[in-house]
Amino acid sequence: MGAIVYGHFTDELDLLNAVKELKNKKIHIADVRTPFPVHGLDTALKYPRSHLPKIAFAAGLIGGSLGLLFQIWVFTKGWPLNFGGKPYLSIPSFIPVTFELTVLFAAFAMGIAFLLRSNLGPGKIPNILDDDVTNDHFQVILAAKNNNLSEIELAEALEAAGAIDVKQVNATT
């Protein structure tokens, strides 16, 4: 990433204002780290909507249709059993299992997709710049390589936006 500059805020409203201010100055924001989800931050950062719901929908569709088709196959081709003369193909009684499989597939596909997409997983080592980010500090990170400004100018911009505790590091990651 090269040299990065980061500053902190102690209040989410200050953070939102600062992000908007930096965005207006056409400064690229590498990352914002917060202890909890700040509402309106993703729109302020102009992040596109997440595709996770689509993955969940597709996976649910796959799970549901696999479940239904499998049950139909079992009772008509695999091993048709006669239950008191009832029809072999009794769709209503296949619905509960189909529903459960839809939910199971959708939920887990989305969970796994979330972890993969966010590069999270057991044993991943995070690049924590300040321990307070998971407590009560809101951190804005600017990378020098993404901006035309020098590190000192970036630091000044952060301070102008109200950041405290502005620091510069040469991150390796």
Place this chain on the structure above:
Amino acid sequence: MHVSPVREPLINGEKSYSDITNDVMAPIKAKPGKLWFAGLTISSILMLVGFAMIGYTIWFGIGTWGVNRTIGWGWSITNFVWWVGIGHAGTFISAILLLFRQKWRTSINRAAEAMTIFAVMCAGLFPLIHMGRLPLGFFIFPYPNTRELWVNFNSPLLWDVFAISTYLLVSLLFWYMGLIPDLGTIRDRMKTLWKKKVYNFLSFGWQGSARHWQRHESMSLILAGLAAPLVLSVHTIVSFDFATSVIPGWHTTIFPPYFVSGAVFSGFAMVLTLMIVTRRALNLQQYITVGHVESMNKVIIATGSIVGIAYITELFMAWYSGVEYERYAFMNRALGPYAWAYWIMMTCNVISPQLLWIKKLRRNLTFTFILSIFINIGMWFERFVIVVTSLHRDYLPSSWSMYKPTFVEVAIYLGTFGLFFTLFFIFIRVFPVIAIAEVKSVARSSARKFLGKPTQKQKPEKQ
């Protein structure tokens, strides 16, 4: 941001963001006290006794139980349904209340969800024992085998297998995904290297990036949307175990909604029982306030009243159907040899929750605690009444019989309490009992610190 002038704050005391972190983390950081060790010891002894009795049952056979040819389902199915019912509150709180944007959910959802998972584990034990040959338990899943046989997808018992397993897995996923950010918070507060490493492993390397939060939020919402119908489906399917049979007393179409509301009713009662003690023991009174207890009590009135109406509807339909077997089954319930169980159920489930219409009682912790235990007992008896009284006098009077549990069955039931509380005691020491990040995210709109002066006159809380 909209701040309601009439709602009482969800977080009392002047709590800043870091206060929230420290307060919730305190039990994880502190050395466990004597009470905790005592609780863990008692519950793990109970658990071991229960496991020993499971072994005893499997070694000597089902003859060690009080069940007989007429009453083939006794305590074990009663306990199964009871535990599954208790396991409904957690996901109800975290999924359905999230969709309804109920902010008070944030203080109790973590513990309630943990409780759900442990309760479903306890529930799952009973069908496994009932199979008789534990190592062959995997027979219930459809897998390719040399006999080319498949499971019976027409059977509600098999639907149950799918419903309960899916419910356990999805609840576990939902719970753990919510835990990830909080585990990151704990990791950064830990001083010892190995603890830092363990919590980092558990937190999947969480660093709180805005992009991650955005995806996390969107995932939580969809998971809630998936879990909400799932919760309702699970007890619906459990009720099908009974409703699709042709036994008078079981064969009723009212069962699915009646079971679901009963499950939420008993689940909230168990959450109240646990949380009223936990908030005291872990010093979390500022986060789980009397207001939270009152909100839960309101859910109890709603679901308890639905259960009450269902009982009365059942009686009415038995009379109105004109079927003599159906009529007899219900007459026998209310006036037969198990009438005592029926009237315990009626008193605990129908009459007692109606007391909560009185605001003073709704906000009284001692009263709520006692009432919640009554509801737990009542809901256990509901399942006992449904299972045993419907079976013990069947179509053939010569096979009429009575059922009494043996020591083995009682010990297995107590053993599941042991399992439940062992897991719960470990949980409160290892994981944050309150969803730290979620509480922080509602702090600005609902915490006393940000709301300023109390807008509503509040009496100091009585302990």
